[in-house]
Amino acid sequence: MIDLAVVDLSRLQFALTALYHFLFVPLTLGLSFMLVIMESIYVMTRRPIWRTITRFWGVLFGINFVLGVATGLTMEFQFGMNWSYYSHYVGDIFGAPLAIEGLMAFFLEATFVGLMFFGWDKLPRVGHLFVTFMVALGTNLSALWILVANGWMQNPVGAAFNPDTMRMEVVDFMAVIFNPVAQAKFVHTVSAGYVCAAVVVLGISAFYLLKGQHVGFAKRSMTVAAAFGLLSSLSVVVLGDESGYALTDNQKMKLAALEAMWRTEPAPAGLTAFGIPSMEDRHTHFEVKIPYVLGLISTRSIDKPVIGILELVAVAEDRIERGVIAVDALEKVKADHTDMAARAQFETVRNDLGYGLLLKRYVADPRQATPEQIKQAAWDTVPNVPLMFWVFRIMAGIGFLMIGLFATAFVLCTLRKHETRWFLRLAVLAIPLPWIAIESGWLLAEVGRQPWAVEGVLPTFLGASSLTVPQLWTTIIGFTVLYGALAVIEVGLILRAVKKGPFNQHDIVDEPQAEGEPAVA
Incomplete structure (x- = not known):
């Protein structure tokens, strides 16, 4: 039997x-x-202040780039070690997408990132801008290819199970690349x-203005x-709507769970603005719906x-029963590869094999x-409905707050009222919000796929390695300590960069900007 503690x-x-x-x-x-x-503005205007602006925010980019690469490598090794x-x-x-990500995207970044940081005085302005664009x-x-891989786990198109090798194999790689779920996930x-980067730039700029x-x-x-x-x-918000539309065709259970929709409603269904879902009685209490x-x-219809x-x-439940037939036919094929009757029977139910494996x-x-x-x-195919319900609303709520935040910032900047103090305080306080929304979105995507490692193909509990509980606790504690130390270092480096400010001794001191008057370079 499978050790679920290990899983x-x-x-x-x-x-x-992750x-x-x-x-x-x-x-x-x-x-x-x-x-x-920012660097494009510098190239067009030739104002040194924009070079200083680009270099300062480039320092924060560099700190995150290094730690992102280091922590990403760990995740790729986990597929072989833990799964x-x-x-x-x-x-x-x-x-395949992960290999392409390494060969094309990662090497592309690694080739140009050094030139971006150390080529300011060695490359012409346009040449350095090209380098920054390539980074x-x-x-x-890099994000595209990783999300192509993850999108395939959500919607496994372009692949089929081979009864001779007992593995999933590619039959249409272009379908894998242009998977609608992967494309929607990428742009979203x-x-x-x-948005996350814009909030950080806005918040740190607001901090300087307050000071x-x-x-x-x-x-x-x-x-x-x-x-x-x-x-x-x-x-x-627009692309998130597109992701929701993709769920309708490819992940119906995830959509029903995040809306806590226990029973099919007459079309068009209402959106639950508030409610308290219960897995015990399979009902959403105190439900408030928007028709x-x-x-x-x-x-996209009524x-x-x-x-x-x-x-x-x-x-x-019906698919599990057909999956049992698929398992039976597959066992007969394994016993006798020349059994054409068993192969023919398997072909009729091959798409339900994963459901049979749930048993x-x-x-x-x-x-x-x-x-x-x-x-x-069959009930194992239902993810944690209360978690899905609330995580989605946290993510969506913050998304709409971001629109309000940036709309207000845009109006104030247009009116040259940058130093509106109540808004500056709000901008500083808003810095953590994008990360809360982003991590909520990750939980929504991955918890919503359970119990599948690959939707409808491979249950999560079958994908794990033969490890022991002590081994896993040792690595979890080790990662927690290591990543905790890296977090302290990363935050310390960012705070140090912000405290130091954008100007070195050889830079211009700063440019006063009178109301309604452009600064002098």
């Missing part, structure tokens, strides 16, 4: 390292293109990273952050229903499962 600890370890890694990735994604914008059967079963598909491109391409994730320090620098940085952040925050909104968002959890559990949590041979075990396995 749960393996999940915990990967969750901790959550920590994703503290650095969004800021790196967003700052990379903000640096391109060896997962790597064996789907490595042909999952490994930004590499950073975002990078937009969230842009009356580096006023010209802070006003210019705040203006860039306001425009960039407003566009990014609007795109996050029609969920149906319009998730189906006549298509959003399927409820109870109906989806019934579908899962291995309760019985070694799924063919021996009882009706009660089949029902229990």
Whole structure:
């Protein structure tokens, strides 16, 4: 029987390292293109202040870039160490995007990042701008390939199970690349990273203005952050809507869980603004609904229903029963590769094999499962509904707050009222919010996929390595101590850079900016 303690600890370890890694990735994604914008202004205007602005924010980019790379490498090794059967079963598909990410995106970043930091006095202005753009491109391409891999786990297109090798194999790599879930996740994730970077730039600029320090620098940085952040925050909401639409076709259970929709409603379904979901009685208490909104968002129609959890559990039960037939046919093929009747039977139910494997949590041979075990396995396909419900609302709520924050910043910058003190305090306090929303989005995506490592293909509990509980606790404690130390170092470096400010002795002191008058370079 499977040791579920090992599975749960393996999940915990990967969750901790992934959550920590994703503290650095969004800021790196967003700052990379903000640096391109700032340096483009420097190239066009030739004002030294914009060179200073670009170099200062480049320091924060560099700190996050280094730690993002270091923590990302750890995660890739975990696939082989903690999830060896997962790597064996789907490595042909999952490994390809990660390999491309390393060969194309990571090497692209590594080639140009040194030139970006040390080539200021050795490259022409346009040449250095090109280098900065290539770093930004590499950073975002890296995110693309990682999200292609993750998107395949959410929606495993372009691959099929091979009964001869007993593994999943690629049949259409272009389908893997252009997976609609992966594309929606990519644009939504990078937009969230842009918002994160804009909030950091806005918040630190506001801090300088509150202190009356580096006023010209802070006003210019705040203006860039306001425009960039407003566009990014609007795109996050729009592209998040597209991600929700993708769930309707590919992850119906995740959509039903995050809305705590226990039963199918007449179309168009209402959006639950507030409620208290209960897994015990399978009901959402004190429910407050906004009519029609969920149906319009998730189906783009007024006549298509959003399927409820109870109906989806019934579908899962049927698929598990067909999965038992698939397991039986596969066992016959393993015993006799020339058994054409068994192969033909397997082909009719091959898409339900993963559901049959869900029974291995309760019985070694799924063919021996009882009706009660089949029902229990069907309910295993329901993720943690209360967690999904509230995490989604935290993420969405912060998303709309970001639109309000940046809209206000844009108006104030346009009116040259940068030093509105109540807003500056609000901007400083808002710095942690994007990370809360981003980590909530990660939880939503990964917890919502459970019990699957690969949706409908491989249950999570079958993917873990044959480790022991003491081994896992040792590595969890080790990672916690190491990453805790790195967190202290990272925060210390950022605070030191902010305290030092953007100007060195050889730089211009600062540029006063009178009301309505451009600063003098």
